[in-house]
Amino acid sequence: MFHQGSTDSNQTGLNRIGESTAREGNAPRFKNWFWGYFRNLQNQGFRRVKKPRKKKKKIDMEVLDLKHQTMETFLRWAAEIGISDSVDSPRFRDSCLGHSLSVADFPDAGGRGLGAVRELKKGELVLKVPKNALMTTESIIAKDRKLNDAVNIHGSLSSTQILSVCLLYEMGKGKSSFWYPYLVHLPRDYDLLATFGEFEKQALQVEDAVWATEKAIAKCQSEWKEVGLLMKELELKSKFRSFQAWLWASATISSRTLHVPWDSAGCLCPVGDLFNYDAPGDDSNTSEGPESANDVEEAGLVVETHSERLTDGGFEEDFNAYCLYARRNYQLGEQVLLCYGTYTNLELLEHYGFMLEENSNDKVFIPLETSLFSLASSWPKDSLYIHQDGKPSFALVSTLRLWLIPQSQRDKSVMRLVYAGSQLSVKNEILVMKWISEKCGSVLRDLPTSVPEDTLLLHNIDKLQDPELRLEQKETEAFGSEDAEHMEVVCAVEATLQENSCRLHLLL
Numbered sequence: 251m252f253h254q255g256s257t258d259s260n261q262t263g264l265n266r267i268g269e270s271t272a273r274e275g276n277a278p279r280f281k282n283w284f285w286g287y288f289r290n291l292q293n294q295g296f297r298r299v300k301k302p303r304k305k306k307k308k309i310d311m312e313v314l315d316l317k318h319q320t321m322e323t324f325l326r327w328a329a330e331i332g333i334s335d336s337v338d339s340p341r342f343r344d345s346c347l348g349h350s351l352s353v354a355d356f357p358d359a360g361g362r363g364l365g366a367v368r369e370l371k372k373g374e375l376v377l378k379v380p381k382n383a384l385m386t387t388e389s390i391i392a393k394d395r396k397l398n399d400a401v402n403i404h405g406s407l408s409s410t411q412i413l414s415v416c417l418l419y420e421m422g423k424g425k426s427s428f429w430y431p432y433l434v435h436l437p438r439d440y441d442l443l444a445t446f447g448e449f450e451k452q453a454l455q456v457e458d459a460v461w462a463t464e465k466a467i468a469k470c471q472s473e474w475k476e477v478g479l480l481m482k483e484l485e486l487k488s489k490f491r492s493f494q495a496w497l498w499a500s501a502t503i504s505s506r507t508l509h510v511p512w513d514s515a516g517c518l519c520p521v522g523d524l525f526n527y528d529a530p531g532d533d534s535n536t537s538e539g540p541e542s543a544n545d546v547e548e549a550g551l552v553v554e555t556h557s558e559r560l561t562d563g564g565f566e567e568d569f570n571a572y573c574l575y576a577r578r579n580y581q582l583g584e585q586v587l588l589c590y591g592t593y594t595n596l597e598l599l600e601h602y603g604f605m606l607e608e609n610s611n612d613k614v615f616i617p618l619e620t621s622l623f624s625l626a627s628s629w630p631k632d633s634l635y636i637h638q639d640g641k642p643s644f645a646l647v648s649t650l651r652l653w654l655i656p657q658s659q660r661d662k663s664v665m666r667l668v669y670a671g672s673q674l675s676v677k678n679e680i681l682v683m684k685w686i687s688e689k690c691g692s693v694l695r696d697l698p699t700s701v702p703e704d705t706l707l708l709h710n711i712d713k714l715q716d717p718e719l720r721l722e723q724k725e726t727e728a729f730g731s732e733d734a735e736h737m738e739v740v741c742a743v744e745a746t747l748q749e750n751s752c753r754l755h756l757l758l
């Protein structure tokens with residue numbers, strides 16, 4: 251659904267959001283800690299766990315005068331341009347919502363989102379956004395000759411780079427932008443990997459997560475350099491040309507665009523981008539054993555079709571509109587969610603800036619011997635992983651079965667059993683499980699912190715970040731008695747917060 255590709259636990263308490271607030275653009279408190287990544291290993295008795303953290307990075311888009319822009323104003327504007335949550339949209343409505351949906355706050359499942367204002371049936375149309383309301387490169391440049399001409403001579407830039415520049419250009423227009431009522435309600439800060447600083451990156455601890463962060467930051471920087479000339483030609487104000495502004499724009503595009511068939515960058519969809527994320531069906535990881543069809547799919551032996559899962563909506567030529575449908579039945583007050591795609595927690599963090607505590611699509615990669623990799627050459631490297639519930643993937647368990655028998659016994663009949671996902675012998679199976687258990691144990695032991703340490707640290711960092719919960723003197727003293735490493739991290743967080751507030755002052 252959302253272009254880059256559930257928690258149903260907290261779907262009660264539909265609190266209508268009326269006024270815009272400084273932080274309404276995003277969940278007030280995202281669980282952006284990566285420790286969930288290894289939590290299930292810990293649940294199986296492993297002691298050590300990764301503990302990352304994420305500071306808030308404010309990207310100040312001060313051009314927006316938020317004072318007079320309430321959610322009501324936005325929803326009225328949306329109704330005027332034809333956005334509607336009902337099939338038969340009446341011509342005069344003071345809100346595009348109210349028939350099926352309402353904007354509400356879901357603190358534990360995405361923050362601002364859309365709730366059901368009545369019972370909704372699976373497959374029912376819940377939102378229609380006409381093409382003219384969508385922000386695409388095409389629709390933005392169609393309204394601006396100068397932008398159109400400039401964009402057309404920069405054909406080497408990717409469609410995502412172009413859309414990001416168009417977004418910043420539109421932001422630069424302020425109130426004169428057609429989409430101003432929508433733009434003012436975009437989040438002002440994001441937590442995607444590309445926005446991570448050195449401290450946050452190191453806190454991830456796990457090698458592939460640190461590497462993914464470095465890659466995301468490097469990509470963002472090089473893409474920003476590449477668009478420098480275009481932004482200059484467009485005479486964007488320097489604050490819109492800054493790397494901070496670029497981070498903001500590319501995070502907006504990454505986390506909010508919906509797929510459209512005519513532009514690989516997708517579209518920004520007013521109101522439609524208020525749906526929070528629901529992971530695709532829990533069916534992907536509930537199989538009984540590695541012999542199941544799902545495990546075979548994971549191993550890349552069967553091409554998985556997601557068509558059933560991703561049926562929440564899309565652009566429909568017949569309606570000339572983006573149409574979004576209920577993916578299941580909803581009760582009054584429940585949060586209505588969309589599936590943006592199938593993601594691990596690291597991928598969710600990279601593309602959307604959040605992760606799920608329970609994510610059946612999550613994967614943990616453990617270091618493997620080179621000889622094991624060469625034995626697994628018929629499977630993609632990324633199929634050798636451990637599920638969030640601790641179960642090894644089909645490819646991993648099959649390769650280990652083979653690897654842990656003497657080379658002389660690896661004949662055709664054994665290979666056939668391995669590829670069919672069958673056990674070779676009880677002895678071999680015990681060896682496999684023992685090997686995995688010891689490997690995971692050693693990975694976890696090598697990490698600097700444990701879950702309880704992480705939990706305590708996160709709790710204290712939360713307090714430091716929340717002005718309303720500022721640490722009282724007594725608690726500060728309590729820190730003094732904790733170990734030096736903990737204190738060091740708290741100091742680093744304080745320094746980061748300090749640095750951020752200085753940066754904000756400079757911008758203002």
Ligand SMILES: C[S@@+](CC[C@H](N)C(=O)[O-])C[C@H]1O[C@@H](n2cnc3c(N)ncnc32)[C@H](O)[C@@H]1O
Nearest residue numbers: 275276359360362505523524525526527602604
């Ligand atoms: C398309 S927007 C959804 C609306 C968003 N909550 C808002 O206020 O604009 C996607 C963003 O919402 C947040 N989000 C969506 N689903 C979430 C979930 N299940 N848990 C936590 N955050 C979520 C993430 O910040 C994500 O980048």
